[in-house]
Amino acid sequence: MDNIVFGIFVVLLALAMKSSANVPLYIGGFIDLNTTNGGWNSGGVYPAIELALQHINQDQSLLQGIKLELVIKDSRCSDAYAIKTLVEHITADHTVVMLIGPGCSIAAEPIAIAGKFWNLVQVAYAAGTPRLSDKTLFPLFYRVNAPETVANLAIVAMLKKFKWSRVAIVKEDVAVFNDVSEGLQLLLRRENISLIGANSFITNPDNVITDLKQKDARIIIVLTYEGKCRKLMCSAFRHGFYGKHIVWLLRGWYVEDWSKVVTDVTCSPQEVQSAHGNYIAFEEVILSTSTEKTINGLTPDQLNKLYLRQARNISYPINSYAAYGYDAMWVVALALNRTNTLLKESGLTLHNFTYDNKYIASIINESTAKTRFFGMSGEVAFLDNGDRISSMWIEQFQDDGEIRVGVFDATHGDTGVDRINVTGSFYWPEGSPPPSEPVTITEIVLIEMPLFVTMATIACAGIFLSTLFLILNIKNRQRTFIRMSSPYLNNFIIAGSIMCYTCVILFGVDVFLDESDHVIHSAICSFRLWLLSCGYTLAFGTMFIKTWRVYKIFTNHKLDKQLGRLHDRHLVCMLALMLSVDLLFLSVWQAVDGLKTEIRNVQTENGRNKITILMPVFLACTCTHKLIWLGCLYTYKGLLMIFGLFLAWETRNVSYPALNDSRYIGLSVYNVVIWVSISVPLGYTVVYDSVNAHFALVSSAINICTTSTLLLVFGPKLRSFSISPEHHPESTRASAKSNVVKQHPECPGCKCE
Numbered sequence: 001m002d003n004i005v006f007g008i009f010v011v012l013l014a015l016a017m018k019s020s021a022n023v024p025l026y027i028g029g030f031i032d033l034n035t036t037n038g039g040w041n042s043g044g045v046y047p048a049i050e051l052a053l054q055h056i057n058q059d060q061s062l063l064q065g066i067k068l069e070l071v072i073k074d075s076r077c078s079d080a081y082a083i084k085t086l087v088e089h090i091t092a093d094h095t096v097v098m099l100i101g102p103g104c105s106i107a108a109e110p111i112a113i114a115g116k117f118w119n120l121v122q123v124a125y126a127a128g129t130p131r132l133s134d135k136t137l138f139p140l141f142y143r144v145n146a147p148e149t150v151a152n153l154a155i156v157a158m159l160k161k162f163k164w165s166r167v168a169i170v171k172e173d174v175a176v177f178n179d180v181s182e183g184l185q186l187l188l189r190r191e192n193i194s195l196i197g198a199n200s201f202i203t204n205p206d207n208v209i210t211d212l213k214q215k216d217a218r219i220i221i222v223l224t225y226e227g228k229c230r231k232l233m234c235s236a237f238r239h240g241f242y243g244k245h246i247v248w249l250l251r252g253w254y255v256e257d258w259s260k261v262v263t264d265v266t267c268s269p270q271e272v273q274s275a276h277g278n279y280i281a282f283e284e285v286i287l288s289t290s291t292e293k294t295i296n297g298l299t300p301d302q303l304n305k306l307y308l309r310q311a312r313n314i315s316y317p318i319n320s321y322a323a324y325g326y327d328a329m330w331v332v333a334l335a336l337n338r339t340n341t342l343l344k345e346s347g348l349t350l351h352n353f354t355y356d357n358k359y360i361a362s363i364i365n366e367s368t369a370k371t372r373f374f375g376m377s378g379e380v381a382f383l384d385n386g387d388r389i390s391s392m393w394i395e396q397f398q399d400d401g402e403i404r405v406g407v408f409d410a411t412h413g414d415t416g417v418d419r420i421n422v423t424g425s426f427y428w429p430e431g432s433p434p435p436s437e438p439v440t441i442t443e444i445v446l447i448e449m450p451l452f453v454t455m456a457t458i459a460c461a462g463i464f465l466s467t468l469f470l471i472l473n474i475k476n477r478q479r480t481f482i483r484m485s486s487p488y489l490n491n492f493i494i495a496g497s498i499m500c501y502t503c504v505i506l507f508g509v510d511v512f513l514d515e516s517d518h519v520i521h522s523a524i525c526s527f528r529l530w531l532l533s534c535g536y537t538l539a540f541g542t543m544f545i546k547t548w549r550v551y552k553i554f555t556n557h558k559l560d561k562q563l564g565r566l567h568d569r570h571l572v573c574m575l576a577l578m579l580s581v582d583l584l585f586l587s588v589w590q591a592v593d594g595l596k597t598e599i600r601n602v603q604t605e606n607g608r609n610k611i612t613i614l615m616p617v618f619l620a621c622t623c624t625h626k627l628i629w630l631g632c633l634y635t636y637k638g639l640l641m642i643f644g645l646f647l648a649w650e651t652r653n654v655s656y657p658a659l660n661d662s663r664y665i666g667l668s669v670y671n672v673v674i675w676v677s678i679s680v681p682l683g684y685t686v687v688y689d690s691v692n693a694h695f696a697l698v699s700s701a702i703n704i705c706t707t708s709t710l711l712l713v714f715g716p717k718l719r720s721f722s723i724s725p726e727h728h729p730e731s732t733r734a735s736a737k738s739n740v741v742k743q744h745p746e747c748p749g750c751k752c753e
């Protein structure tokens with residue numbers, strides 16, 4: 001049996017079946033046997049070719065009077081050995097009429113390009129390089145297999161099926177894979193699948209793996225021979241570049257259990273296996289699944305059983321391309337049978353062929369092109385360019401080996417997802433195919449409940465306090481102390497405060513909303529702005545107007561001069577004017593560039609090695625020119641405050657405590673200025689992204705400012721309820737009168753010096 005292994009051997013078969021008168025006709029064969037230097041070993045195809053030869057020589061209807069003899073040489077999947085063995089064939093004593101093989105593209109190409117100089121028609125059984133499809137370069141070349149580029153169609157269809165839109169290519173730097181990669185890149189571009197890198201390596205894949213890792217590649221198409229693929233997987237394992245999020249798309253024509261071979265890598269089979277995970281492989285449908293009888297009379301399955309029996313005797317692994325080997329031999333025989341018939345008409349025989357006989361070569365070429373039969377691999381017929389198109393098995397590594405999960409129909413030449421017929425089931429550790437990019441899942445960040453409850457409680461307590469003041473204010477409006485501080489206007493301060501407190505609660509409603517409550521959130525956004533702005537104007541505006549009245553009265557030294565409109569009624573008008581500025585401004589803002597809800601991410605997590613990234617988001621109130629609008633609002637409020645401070649300063653010496661709130665106003669303004677100057681810049685910088693910190697800052701600023709203002713304005717009056725005895729209004733007025741104070745007619749609460 002070892003007679004085929006190395007060197008030149010003449011295979012003599014089935015001699016007994018034919019008469020000894022049969023003249024031998026030689027066929028030059030190439031098989032890649034010694035592939036210790038890498039490449040694809042086609043040794044396992046040999047028994048199938050041998051089987052075909054037996055069947056051909058037994059067939060009485062074929063090549064009568066001729067016995068085919070196959071001379072096999074080892075082309076070693078090497079261009080150098082391919083040339084060497086071709087020369088050996090040509091310089092041998094016998095003339096070979098046709099060439100069969102080799103299996104490996106690297107060796108097939110030089111033979112195909114040189115063979116035409118000796119007029120040798122070549123039929124290959126596994127060479128897949130797309131370059132060999134070029135009929136102008138390789139006019140006498142045929143192959144019963146499909147070019148490697150057919151797998152590209154299947155790969156792209158697969159990418160589309162699993163919605164993988166971001167892929168990387170890794171290839172061994174040899175012509176066949178460079179060509180396949182070029183075709184693949186074209187297809188990827190056409191299908192809008194983004195290619196993050198096409199790296200190639202010659203011997204050491206470490207750099208490639210480092211780059212893939214850095215680019216966070218998930219879906220990687222590998223175009224290498226089996227040995228380099230093992231090296232790649234070993235390197236991936238060493239670099240920790242593996243896991244559930246990575247899917248490798250490999251060639252399916254590696255030998256069975258290719259990952260368990262450890263002769264050329266430093267990794268154990270388990271390590272290689274954990275690196276490749278549940279890879280997907282694409283392999284031509286080589287052995288026909290049909291139950292039809294082949295040209296030989298046996299079904300493909302029966303032929304395969306014969307092949308397996310024959311292959312037991314050789315030291316090479318079973319090769320899935322065996323059916324192509326069998327059919328390639330039949331192509332040669334049928335082409336020669338046809339040529340033989342044609343030559344007889346012109347009185348020639350196949351034995352008249354010489355290496356410079358273009359005529360016979362052209363007949364062989366034509367006959368080969370027209371060959372059509374049903375073989376072990378199904379219907380065999382060549383395209384115009386000498387190729388054959390077949391379907392592709394889609395296989396996945398599951399448990400301990402490759403399982404066929406589907407088939408891709410490549411005969412249409414497109415990448416339609418519907419060309420994939422899934423017959424088995426894919427296995428995914430996560431239950432579904434990992435995405436080609438980490439999937440971002442947004443998660444809304446809500447204000448912490450305890451924080452919200454705390455602030456809302458404080459605000460409610462504030463509202464309660466305001467209500468209390470309101471009741472006291474109304475009930476005691478006849479009391480001198482209250483009456484003199486214009487209870488009517490005080491109600492506006494309280495109303496303003498309640499509005500501000502309500503705002504705190506509205507700032508926290510986010511806890512109850514999610515992304516779907518967009519509309520409600522936008523409404524609340526605008527509403528609380530209106531509320532806060534108006535509440536502020538009501539509370540402070542009223543305070544300042546009151547002070548303004550005091551200021552007007554006390555700076556009017558000529559008592560007889562008409563003081564003008566200082567009645568509450570007029571003051572309310574002033575307040576209304578101030579409010580209308582607010583309302584006008586807010587209306588313009590709302591109309592031109594209203595606040596809207598926007599979903600903002602807080603921060604982006606590093607998604608490396610992760611299938612899903614959790615992205616916290618929050619609902620932000622924003623508009624195109626928020627800073628400008630807010631700037632205007634702050635300026636208006638600030639001017640109001642400066643005006644208030646000025647009044648407070650001017651009236652600081654007024655000695656009527658019931659009238660003079662100036663010290664308290666000063667304190668309030670001071671308080672507000674401090675808080676605003678802390679919270680506004682902080683709110684826009686440090687805590688902008690932190691929902692909780694932002695809420696805590698804003699709500700405590702409002703709570704503290706409002707409460708302190710409320711207490712400063714009403715606190716002293718509250719004290720007066722408890723310490724001052726119940727005065728009769730009349731008696732107070734009397735005593736006031738005795739202090740040479742003249743009451744202003746327009747202003748019952750006011751007393752003028």
Ligand SMILES: *[C@@H]1O[C@H](CO)[C@@H](O)[C@H](O)[C@H]1NC(C)=O
Nearest residue numbers: 005006033034035036037076
């Ligand atoms: C295979 O080839 C290598 C080098 O190319 C050589 O060292 C080795 O002896 C060969 N093996 C056989 C069995 O001829």
Ligand SMILES: *[C@@H]1O[C@H](CO)[C@@H](O)[C@H](O)[C@H]1NC(C)=O
Nearest residue numbers: 001002309310311312313314
């Ligand atoms: C296999 O080899 C054994 C001896 O080594 C031989 O007897 C047998 O016929 C061979 N089988 C085939 C199918 O070649």
Ligand SMILES: *[C@@H]1O[C@H](CO)[C@@H](O)[C@H](O)[C@H]1NC(C)=O
Nearest residue numbers: 061062063334337338340341
């Ligand atoms: C081979 O050629 C002969 C004619 O010379 C033809 O009758 C026969 O059918 C051919 N054999 C096959 C298998 O096509």
Ligand SMILES: *[C@@H]1O[C@H](CO)[C@@H](O)[C@H](O)[C@H]1NC(C)=O
Nearest residue numbers: 346347348349350351352353
């Ligand atoms: C073809 O070969 C036969 C012998 O095999 C020979 O008699 C004949 O002359 C040859 N014809 C040509 C054209 O060479």
